[in-house]
Amino acid sequence: MVRLIASLVGAAFVLVLGIALFGSVSGAITDPVAPTAESVYHLHPKELELASNGVFGKFDRRQVQRGFQVYKEVCSACHSLRLVAFRDLQKIGYSEPEVKAIANQWVIEQPTINPETGEAATRKNIPSDHFPSPFANEVAARAANNNALPPDLSLITKAREEGTAYVHSLLTGYRAQSPAMLKAFPDAKTPEGLHYNPYFANLNIAMPPPLTSDGQVTYADGTKASVEQMSADVSAFLTWTAEPNLEARHAAGFASILFILIFCGLAWGAYRNVWRDVKH
Incomplete structure (x- = not known):
């Protein structure tokens, strides 16, 4: 009797689920969701060819250094890099004296306490320090950015889908809204204080265009600093901050694959040697 009741309950449960599924599918077919400006005009990130792409990728240290210069002169005014220390810059080709100079000359100093008075103070950065935040706290950051909180960029290329391509597309994607879009979606007009960018999820972003013109940064190596190049x-650079051990990971992967191949070869040879006199 108990089994019969359990079977009936199970059958009823399956029937209800089937009816609900049928209703959802038929509703989606007969009454599809109306398109929105986001679903129509949001763009997929465009491809960006970097030396670090792919399984054989390695960082182009000259390019990463140029990217650090762009971060230093443009992005650091709003965005933190709290998971990266100044001494990490040695991994992209800076010498120890250069790292000391960069840390010492960094515009934003490290917060500290005056040991004599106990009052809040600041001190020069040293190589072991992490990059300091441009704002004292979240409230100050929002107050300076139209109530939007600038994200930390340490892991931004890992935190976003197709992160490297997304960052590049976002930086170069600012534009005016098309008349066709405003005609089709009158309510999609960019609100005051925001900026239209089709690579951003909801098309409107609080961050104004950070790279506004060619030559905004003067590269130390003489490379022409177009907006596309700076982006x-x-x-x-942000790909490196998110995965500074990428080259070591690739090398370890190749070593592991080579070891497995050699081991398989030796195992096969041992197998053939042990069973060579056995007739099937």
Whole structure:
């Protein structure tokens, strides 16, 4: 009797689920969701070819250094890099004296306490320090950015889908809204204080265009600093900050694959040697 009741309950449960599924599918077919400006005009990130792409990728240290220069002169005014220390810059080709100079000359100093008075104070950065935040706290950051909180960029290329391409597309994607879009979706007009960017999820972003003109940064190596070039370079730098051990990971992967191949060869040879006299 108990089994019969359990079977009936189970059958009823399956029937209800089937009816609900049928209703959802038929509703989606007969009454599809109306398109929105986001679903129609949101763009997929465009491709960005970097030396670090792919399984054989390695960082182009000259490009990563140029990207650091863009971050230093443009992005650091709003965005933190709290998971990266100044001494990490040695991994992209800076010497120890250069790292000391960069840390010492960094515009934003480290918060500290005056040991004599106990009052809040600041001190020069040293190589072991992490990059300081441009704002004292979240409230100050929002107050300076139209109530939007600038994200930390340490892991931004890992935190976003197709992160490197997304960052590059976002930086170069600012534009005016098309008349066709405003005609089709009158309510999609960009609100005051925001900026239209089709690579951003809801098309409107609080961050104004950070790269506004060619030559905004004067590269130390003489590379022409077009907006496209600066965007690609800072995207390469942020790819490095998110995964500084990428080259070591690739090398370890190749070593592991080579070991497995050699081991399989030796195992096969041992197998053939042990069973060579056995007739099937």
